[in-house]
Amino acid sequence: MARTARRTALLAGLLLSALGTLAPVTAGAAPTTLKDVAGREVTLELPAKRVMLGFYVEDWFAIAGDKGYDRLVGMSKGWFVKSRPVVWEQYAAARPTLRDVTDVGNVQDQTFSVEKVLATRPDVVILADWQFKALASEVPRLEAAGIPVVVVDYNAQTLDRHLASTRVLGQISGETARAERIADDYRKTVDGLRQRIAQARLPRPRVYIELGDKGPAEHSYTYGRNMWGAMAELVSGDNVAAPFVKDWGTINPEQLLASRPQVVLMAGYESVSRPDAMQMGFGIGQAEARRRLQGYTQRHGWSALPAVQDGRVHGVYHGATRSVLDAALLQYLAKALYPTLFADLDPDATYRDFYRRYLPIQPQGTFMLSLR
Structure with a gap:
């Protein structure tokens, strides 16, 4: 009887161990298909854990929240650091992990390196629309390596693209409610300005x-x-x-x-x-x-x-x-x-x-x- 009890306990332990091993797999997010601002359907696991960011640094910080800083594994740092060095230093002081993020180079000065991007092993590469167009010959290399590329666009300065970009960044970061709140506030600001101007007829x-x-x-x-x-x-x-x-x-x-x-x-x-x-x-x-x-x-x-x-x-x-x-x-x-x-x-x-x-x-x- 004692031997049977020990055998039952052993089998139960093995079963629990096996279930524990399987738990991360079953808990993992199923791939999701989102539509980026270029109208492309992109499939990836959300929220992304390893993000390569091409542009729109502060937008990612604001929308992705606290977890967004640590999820960055690569960035095109050059433009932001060069044009806004004081701002970058303040962010790096507030979130020291930013100093360790790999700089993959810049599209503007043709230093952008696909090899550096691949080395960061990102779950997703986020590019500005103008970057995506400039890297048209390089994007297929990323996609062939199984890395989804998502396009956002604040440069157009249109209400539709601002809202769509904010929501896409919210999906990628898993902060959809936060993104929706930011998008809604932006929409209300623009609509309020335009309505008042239209009514004034000046x-x-x-x-x-x-x-x-x-x-x-x-x-x-x-x-x-x-x-x-x-x-x-x-x-x-x-x-x-x-x-x-x-x-x-x-x-x-x-x-x-x-x-x-x-x-x-x-x-x-x-x-x-x-x-x-x-x-x-x-x-x-x-x-x-x-x-x-x-x-x-x-x-x-x-x-x-x-x-x-x-x-x-x-x-x-x-x-x-x-x-x-x-x-x-x-x-x-x-x-x-x-x-x-x-x-x-x-x-x-x-x-x-x-x-x-x-x-x-x-x-x-x-x-x-x-x-x-």
Whole structure:
């Protein structure tokens, strides 16, 4: 009898051990098919545990939440670290595991390495739409290796793509409720701005927006149908560059003068190298930002522009574009175009509140500024 009892106990132990071994398999997520913003159906296990991120760093951080930092195994660090070094250091201090994430290179300077991506053994590669297009000949190598590639797109600056990108990142990270909350807040912001403008039926103000990275002596990029151009369209601004610039590029200075913009926005980063270039962002004081902004009003012929004569010249943070964080910049742009209509808005508070709610750092600096 004792021998039978021991044998029964042994068999029970073996069975429990076997079940324990099988448990992770049976508990694993079944592959899910999602549709990315390019309309592609991609099948992968969700949430992804090992993520390679090509762009939209802060969007991933905000949507994926606390677990999202540790799930990053590869990134295209170069653009973010180079253009926003102060911001990167704050994130790395708050989440030290970010320093160990493999840098796979950048599409912009043709240092992106598929070999480095493969070495990180990602469950998924997330690319911006423009990266996906630029890497058209390389993407099949990733897919042949069994690595799903998902496309998102905040660069288009359209409401539909912003919402779709946010929800896709929510699916990949397993934070669908969080993503839906962020998407819904963004939609409400855009809809609220557009509804108020439509009801007011005011003339569309002429607006010019430039990346001020080269200083007043040289005209830099302005925008046609995407980025700042698309943002101007969302809030019913008459973008004077749209007839002359398709996506982004320079406008003839004489053509700009002839267009007589009523509102001018100069966009800037923290990392500009020229002492008179537009500088905005983390750690930048208002006095320094205003000094640099004032310099652009001294350009040849600009004293005759309605925007300069009326003091409707603004500095804005370029680092907050191409992102779900740009809801605050849309508010600021709407207020710059229609100051009376949006006198009640506080876009700077909107920007800071997003960080308070969704990110581990808090922005200190100058992100929106008016000469008036």
